[in-house]
Amino acid sequence: MAKAEDSGAYKGSGKLRPEEMIYQEMLDAILDRRLEPGMKLVEEDLAKTFGVSRARIRATFLQLAHDKLINLVPNRGAFIAEPTINEAIEVFSARRMIEDGVARKVATSMTPERADQIRNHLAREHAAHHDGDHRAAIILSGEFHLLLARLTGNLVIEEFLERLILRSSLIIAMYESPQPVDCSHSEHDRLLDALLGGDPDVAAAEMSRHLDAIRDRLQLQRPKPGKTDFASIFGRTPRSEAS
Amino acid sequence: MAKAEDSGAYKGSGKLRPEEMIYQEMLDAILDRRLEPGMKLVEEDLAKTFGVSRARIRATFLQLAHDKLINLVPNRGAFIAEPTINEAIEVFSARRMIEDGVARKVATSMTPERADQIRNHLAREHAAHHDGDHRAAIILSGEFHLLLARLTGNLVIEEFLERLILRSSLIIAMYESPQPVDCSHSEHDRLLDALLGGDPDVAAAEMSRHLDAIRDRLQLQRPKPGKTDFASIFGRTPRSEAS
DNA sequence: GCACGCAAAATTGTTAACAATATTATTGTC
DNA sequence: GACAATAATATTGTTAACAATTTTGCGTGC
Numbered sequence: 324m325a326k327a328e329d330s331g332a333y334k335g336s337g338k339l340r341p342e343e344m345i346y347q348e349m350l351d352a353i354l355d356r357r358l359e360p361g362m363k364l365v366e367e368d369l370a371k372t373f374g375v376s377r378a379r380i381r382a383t384f385l386q387l388a389h390d391k392l393i394n395l396v397p398n399r400g401a402f403i404a405e406p407t408i409n410e411a412i413e414v415f416s417a418r419r420m421i422e423d424g425v426a427r428k429v430a431t432s433m434t435p436e437r438a439d440q441i442r443n444h445l446a447r448e449h450a451a452h453h454d455g456d457h458r459a460a461i462i463l464s465g466e467f468h469l470l471l472a473r474l475t476g477n478l479v480i481e482e483f484l485e486r487l488i489l490r491s492s493l494i495i496a497m498y499e500s501p502q503p504v505d506c507s508h509s510e511h512d513r514l515l516d517a518l519l520g521g522d523p524d525v526a527a528a529e530m531s532r533h534l535d536a537i538r539d540r541l542q543l544q545r546p547k548p549g550k551t552d553f554a555s556i557f558g559r560t561p562r563s564e565a566s
Numbered sequence: 567m568a569k570a571e572d573s574g575a576y577k578g579s580g581k582l583r584p585e586e587m588i589y590q591e592m593l594d595a596i597l598d599r600r601l602e603p604g605m606k607l608v609e610e611d612l613a614k615t616f617g618v619s620r621a622r623i624r625a626t627f628l629q630l631a632h633d634k635l636i637n638l639v640p641n642r643g644a645f646i647a648e649p650t651i652n653e654a655i656e657v658f659s660a661r662r663m664i665e666d667g668v669a670r671k672v673a674t675s676m677t678p679e680r681a682d683q684i685r686n687h688l689a690r691e692h693a694a695h696h697d698g699d700h701r702a703a704i705i706l707s708g709e710f711h712l713l714l715a716r717l718t719g720n721l722v723i724e725e726f727l728e729r730l731i732l733r734s735s736l737i738i739a740m741y742e743s744p745q746p747v748d749c750s751h752s753e754h755d756r757l758l759d760a761l762l763g764g765d766p767d768v769a770a771a772e773m774s775r776h777l778d779a780i781r782d783r784l785q786l787q788r789p790k791p792g793k794t795d796f797a798s799i800f801g802r803t804p805r806s807e808a809s
Numbered sequence: 810g811c812a813c814g815c816a817a818a819a820t821t822g823t824t825a826a827c828a829a830t831a832t833t834a835t836t837g838t839c
Numbered sequence: 840g841a842c843a844a845t846a847a848t849a850t851t852g853t854t855a856a857c858a859a860t861t862t863t864g865c866g867t868g869c
Contacts, residue, residue: 365849365850365851366850366851367849367850367851375823376823376824376825377824377851378621378822378823378824379823381625381851381852382624382625382628385625385628385629386628386632389629389632397851397852398829398830398831398850398851398852399830399831399832399850399851400831400850400851413720413721413722414722416720416722417720417722417723417726420664420667420668420671420718420720420723421663421664421667423667424663424664424666424667425663428663475663477656477659477660477663478656479656479657479659479660479730480660480663483660483726487722608819608820608821609820609821610819610820610821618853619853619854619855620821620854621852621853621854622853624821624822640821640822641820641821641822641859641860641861642820642821642860642861642862643820643821643861
C-alpha cells in the first residue's frame with residue numbers, strides 16, 4: 324500500500340534525512356489508522372518497504388516507542404500502541420495541567436501580532452471544516468494547541484506538548500465516536516476570546532473546559548477496541564469453524 | 567576509572583537487563599561530572615568498557631539524546647550535553663509551569679498517608695544534609711519533586727518530570743556556585759506546610775518561589791563553562807606556546 | 810614560522826551473516 | 840476430534856566485517 328515509491332518530489336529539496344522520513348511516514352500511517360492499534364510491525368518487512376536496513380528500522384522503533392506510539396516487547400517485536408482508557412484519561416489530564424499554564428502565559432503576553440497569528444490559524448481550521456476535510460481538521464486542531472505552546476517561547480514545553488498531542492491524536496483516532504461531532508473549532512474561537520481578555524484565570528479555565536470537552540466526546544466506555552477482536556465485533560465468543 | 571568491573575552484586579537479583587544498567591551507569595557518570603559537558607563519547611571505547619557491542623551503545627545514545635543529556639551529531643558522534651544559560655532558564659520555567667499544577671493537585675488531594683510519605687522523605691533529606699552527603703542530598707532533592715509528581719497519580723506527568731529533573735541535575739552540576747549554599751531542604755519544609763494548608767493557589771505560589779530560588783542560586787552569568795576552556799579558566803586569550 | 814593540501818588513522822554509518830527466541834505447523838496419543 | 844509434544848519456520852537479538860566520513864599528522868611551499 325504505502326510503499327516508499329521513488330519519492331523525492333514531495334519532500335522539497337530532497338535534503339531530508341531518510342531516517343526522519345521513515346519516522347514521519349510511520350507516524351502518518353499510525354494517525355491515519357492505516358496501521359491499526361495492536362498491529363505487529365515486522366522489522367524486515369518494513370526494511371524492505373522503505374528500502375533500508377533493519378538497523379534503521381530498529382532506531383525508528385526506539386523513537387516511536389519513546390513517544391508511546393508503539394510498544395516494544397523484548398524478543399517479540401513492535402506493536403502499534405493500544406492506549407487504554409486509563410491512559411487516555413491521564414493524557415488529557417496531563418495536558419490540562421500543562422496547557423492551563425500555557426494559556427495563562429499566552430493570555431498575559433498577548434500582542435497584536437500574536438493575536439493575528441492565532442486568527443490566521445483559526446481561519447485555516449474553519450476552511451478545512453468547510454471543505455469537509457476531516458483529516459486536515461484533526462491535524463490543524465492539534466497544531467492550534469502547538470501554536471499556543473510555541474507562543475510561550477519555551478522550547479521545552481513546546482517539544483513535550485508536541486509529543487503529547489501526537490499521542491492524543493492516536494487516542495482520538497482510536498476512541499472517537501462513529502459520528503464525529505467535531506465542534507472543537509468553535510471552542511478554539513472561544514479560547515481565543517479568553518486569551519485576548521488577558522485574564523490568566525479565565526484563560527486557564529477555558530482551556531480546562533476545552534480539553535475536558537475533547538475527552539468527554541471520546542467513547543471511553545468500550546472495554547478495548549481495535550485489533551481484530553472478532554468476538555467483540557460479532558458479539559459472540561470465538562469457536563472453531565468446521566473444516 | 568568507571569569501569570564496569572564484574573559487578574552483579576549491587577543490582578540486586580541480577581535480573582536487570584544490561585541495557586538499562588548501561589544507561590544508568592552513564593547517567594550516574596554524567597550527573598557526577600565524571601563525564602564533563604562537551605566530552606566526546608567514542609562508541610567503541612564505551613563498548614569495550616561495558617563489554618557489549620557498539621549497537622547496544624548506539625541504542626543507549628539514542629535514549630540519552632532523547633533526554634537531552636547528550637548531543638548526537640551526524641557523522642561526528644555523541645557529546646555530553648552543554649546546556650546553555652537560555653536552556654537552563656527554559657527548563658526551570660517549564661518546570662514551574664508544570665509543577666505549579668502538581669502542587670495544586672497534591673494540595674487538594676492530601677491525605678494523612680500522603681503527608682507521612684512526604685515527611686518520611688524529608689527526614690531522609692535532612693539526614694543526608696546532616697551527614698554532609700552532598701551527592702545524596704542533590705539526588706534526594708530531585709526525588710522530592712518526583713514524589714510530588716507521583717502523588718498526582720498521573721504517570722504521564724511523572725515520567726516527563728523525571729526527565730526534566732534529570733536535565734535539571736545536569737544543569738545544576740554545571741552551573742552550581744562554588745560554595746554550595748544548598749538550603750533547599752528548608753524550602754521543601756515550607757512547601758510541605760503549603761501543601762498541608764490545602765489552598766491550591768498558595769501551594770502553587772510556594773512551588774514557583776522554590777523553583778525560582780533554585781534557578782537564582784545558579785551561576786548563570788558565565789558565558790559558557792565546562793569543557794577544556796582554558797581561555798576562561800586562566801582569564802586570557804589563547805596563544806601558541808613555544809616548541 | 811604559518812597556511813595549505815594530501816595521506817594516514819580513527820570513528821561513525823551500514824550491511825550482512827549468525828545465534829537465540831518465539832511462533833506456527835505437524836505428528837502422535839488418548 | 841481434542842490435546843500435548845515436537846519439529847519447522849519466522850522473527851528478533853547480536854556480532855563482526857566493510858564502507859563512508861571525519862579527524863589527525865605530516866610535508867611542502869610561501
